Amino acid sequence: MDYQSAILPQNIGFILLGIFSVIWVYLGVLWGRKAKNLDGFMVAGRNVGLALGAATAMATWVTSNTTMLAPQFALELGIWGMLAYSTAAFGLFFFAPMARRIRRLMPAGYTSGDFMRLRFGRPSWVVFLVISLFYSVTWMISMGMAGGLFLLAIAGIPYEVGMTTILLVCVLYTLFGGLYAVIGTDFIQSVLILLGVVIVGAVIYSKIEFETAYATVAAEQPALLMVLLPAAIMAFFNNMLFGMGEIFHNNVWWSRAFAMRRNVAGKAYVLGGLFWLPIPIAVGFIALTSGALGINVIRPDMVGPIAATQVLGFAGGILVFIVIFCSLASSIDSLLAATSDLITEDIYRKGFNPEAKESTVRRANQIIIIGLGFLTWLICLPNIGTLAVVLFFAGPMVGSAIWPVAAGLFWKRTNPLGACAAMVLGSGVGLVFYFQVGWYSGSLTGAAVSMITVLVTTWLAPKDFDWKILHETHPEMKEPKKVNQGGVS
Amino acid sequence: MRCFYYRFADIKRSLLTCLLLAFGLSQMAGAAEPARPEAAFRTNELPMTDGRVEQVASHLTLKWEAKEEPEDDLFFELQQAESPEFRDPLVRYRGPDRASFLAGLPEGGHFFRVRTIDPARDEDSPDGAAGPWSAPLEVVIEYQSLAFAVTLFGIGAVVFLATLVLVVAGSIRARREEALEEESSDTPGR
Numbered sequence: 001m002d003y004q005s006a007i008l009p010q011n012i013g014f015i016l017l018g019i020f021s022v023i024w025v026y027l028g029v030l031w032g033r034k035a036k037n038l039d040g041f042m043v044a045g046r047n048v049g050l051a052l053g054a055a056t057a058m059a060t061w062v063t064s065n066t067t068m069l070a071p072q073f074a075l076e077l078g079i080w081g082m083l084a085y086s087t088a089a090f091g092l093f094f095f096a097p098m099a100r101r102i103r104r105l106m107p108a109g110y111t112s113g114d115f116m117r118l119r120f121g122r123p124s125w126v127v128f129l130v131i132s133l134f135y136s137v138t139w140m141i142s143m144g145m146a147g148g149l150f151l152l153a154i155a156g157i158p159y160e161v162g163m164t165t166i167l168l169v170c171v172l173y174t175l176f177g178g179l180y181a182v183i184g185t186d187f188i189q190s191v192l193i194l195l196g197v198v199i200v201g202a203v204i205y206s207k208i209e210f211e212t213a214y215a216t217v218a219a220e221q222p223a224l225l226m227v228l229l230p231a232a233i234m235a236f237f238n239n240m241l242f243g244m245g246e247i248f249h250n251n252v253w254w255s256r257a258f259a260m261r262r263n264v265a266g267k268a269y270v271l272g273g274l275f276w277l278p279i280p281i282a283v284g285f286i287a288l289t290s291g292a293l294g295i296n297v298i299r300p301d302m303v304g305p306i307a308a309t310q311v312l313g314f315a316g317g318i319l320v321f322i323v324i325f326c327s328l329a330s331s332i333d334s335l336l337a338a339t340s341d342l343i344t345e346d347i348y349r350k351g352f353n354p355e356a357k358e359s360t361v362r363r364a365n366q367i368i369i370i371g372l373g374f375l376t377w378l379i380c381l382p383n384i385g386t387l388a389v390v391l392f393f394a395g396p397m398v399g400s401a402i403w404p405v406a407a408g409l410f411w412k413r414t415n416p417l418g419a420c421a422a423m424v425l426g427s428g429v430g431l432v433f434y435f436q437v438g439w440y441s442g443s444l445t446g447a448a449v450s451m452i453t454v455l456v457t458t459w460l461a462p463k464d465f466d467w468k469i470l471h472e473t474h475p476e477m478k479e480p481k482k483v484n485q486g487g488v489s
Numbered sequence: 490m491r492c493f494y495y496r497f498a499d500i501k502r503s504l505l506t507c508l509l510l511a512f513g514l515s516q517m518a519g520a521a522e523p524a525r526p527e528a529a530f531r532t533n534e535l536p537m538t539d540g541r542v543e544q545v546a547s548h549l550t551l552k553w554e555a556k557e558e559p560e561d562d563l564f565f566e567l568q569q570a571e572s573p574e575f576r577d578p579l580v581r582y583r584g585p586d587r588a589s590f591l592a593g594l595p596e597g598g599h600f601f602r603v604r605t606i607d608p609a610r611d612e613d614s615p616d617g618a619a620g621p622w623s624a625p626l627e628v629v630i631e632y633q634s635l636a637f638a639v640t641l642f643g644i645g646a647v648v649f650l651a652t653l654v655l656v657v658a659g660s661i662r663a664r665r666e667e668a669l670e671e672e673s674s675d676t677p678g679r
Contacts, residue, residue: 234633
């Protein structure tokens with residue numbers, strides 16, 4: 001080991017983990033009582049208001065990457081890197097009008113897969129599902145591994161124990177509570193995350209003069225202040241388009257759009273983006289002050305927790321524990337819920353059991369949540385370090401979905417086969433660039449190739465679409481009415 | 490007889506001198522500190538080419554170890570300089586850690602060296618208790634092409650702007666169409 005031992009005593013770590021686990025599972029059971037039917041379980045009754053909507057958008061987008069990878073970006077790419085990471089907020093901003101449109105076009109929709117199937121047909125649907133499931137599962141795995149590694153680093157909790165506990169807690173409260181529990185806990189988590197980041201950032205700012213921090217960086221890490229650092233310039237739009245692709249295509253965001261009230265979705269995503277935007281900047285600032293604080297950074301992703309402990313002591317360690325636990329849980333539960341919805345609706349119901357009633361579909365959904373959690377746990381268990389990097393392969397793939405999704409929502413004449421080709425070509429070319437040129441080019445080239453394909457095919461062979469086709473309802477899922485023994489109901 | 494007496498006195502004097510010398514040397518030996526072990530960089534994870542690190546990134550994680558591990562905790566000192574002679578070195582780290590993530594390195598050549606130190610000695614005192622310096626590690630940084638970076642930035646900007654136009658213009662047109670639909674559904678049938 002290269003040292004920098006655990007920040008919190010192990011027994012404190014276990015106590016905190018235990019407390020939060022019990023609270024979250026209890027909340028899941030409590031809120032699960034509201035989910036009386038499938039709509040309640042999968043899309044929270046389609047009645048989520050602005051406060052909860054904005055909170056869930058912000059909390060879901062704050063992952064452990066935001067609190068641990070953003071500081072790493074700042075240390076590796078400097079000021080530009082910090083700003084490049086924060087451009088992921090544009091995904092939320094751009095999705096705001098799209099969420100409103102989705103809610104309008106698909107009042108009874110459940111998944112992003114529903115949209116792709118109805119809008120573009122089966123070939124595009126299949127390609128889209130491959131991209132979406134690959135991304136969702138690798139994201140879940142990266143979060144599971146990050147949880148185990150984080151608990152090991154901060155409190156010396158064995159990796160297997162920490163990883164298993166976080167996954168188990170998220171599976172349990174998602175299983176009991178569905179999207180109600182996910183969104184409800186997101187609200188609490190978003191408040192805790194914001195409070196934690198503001199407190200740590202404010203204390204560090206009060207202890208270090210800005211001039212001192214700047215002078216230290218200028219003297220010892222001058223490249224971090226470079227405006228023309230090539231790596232940072234390349235990462236800027238690549239990171240933005242990666243974020244946009246993640247949000248545009250993934251059912252995590254579509255399920256929230258379906259869950260929110262009709263006139264709330266757009267505003268909620270804008271607010272969520274505005275609340276999220278300062279977080280990577282704040283944690284990036286904390287990372288840049290590490291030199292002035294005299295911190296020897298061994299792992300750049302741990303600079304935030306270490307800086308917090310340095311200035312706040314034991315309380316800082318607890319605060320960081322809470323912030324990162326919340327950011328992990330808020331993402332894992334969203335992925336579990338949304339990915340299980342996608343598999344249930346698009347694969348189970350559409351592929352295997354189209355006549356399934358609501359109760360059957362709900363049971364299938366719950367089994368799939370357990371299955372996804374178990375699969376994630378199994379892959380996370382051996383702690384293969386390079387697995388976390390696999391998530392970045394999804395960059396070109398999700399980047400290629402930006403234009404098919406957006407053009408499909410707003411243009412009546414987008415060519416369906418063109419949309420399919422855009423995703424295939426964009427993913428292929430993007431992956432080639434990812435491996436041959438570098439990670440900073442994958443999403444960007446994937447999105448660019450996809451955009452050109454959609455534009456050219458729509459220009460050469462436009463195909464009119466009737467928006468009413470998207471108004472799909474599910475009468476076949478209604479449970480048959482029971483006949484009273486004394487008469488007909 | 491006198492000769493014998495004088496020779497015996499010489500021998501006694503010599504013996505006494507030797508004894509005194511031996512006693513003095515033993516005292517000095519007891520007061521001298523044990524030598525600090527030598528430190529060395531662990532380079533197996535670094536992109537080495539011809540005995541030096543060559544890379545495009547402005548950051549680097551250096552790891553080191555002591556060639557021997559004594560019973561007490563070891564402290565290390567890491568220095569950086571722009572020349573192999575280490576004129577005007579920058580002390581990057583002093584402490585018990587065995588690695589350091591170095592960020593924001595500018596383009597060009599950088600030299601690093603590491604040694605074990607006695608934590609009880611302050612920085613200004615003679616470093617006789619410190620271990621020998623490791624062999625210097627040369628790191629050469631050459632960033633990616635700025636022209637290529639700007640080209641990628643330009644492509645990204647075009648995709649971003651086109652997406653912005655698509656979403657904003659599409660949203661405005663969609664709202665107009667929805668408003669017209671609502672108007673026509675409110676108007677009584679003609």
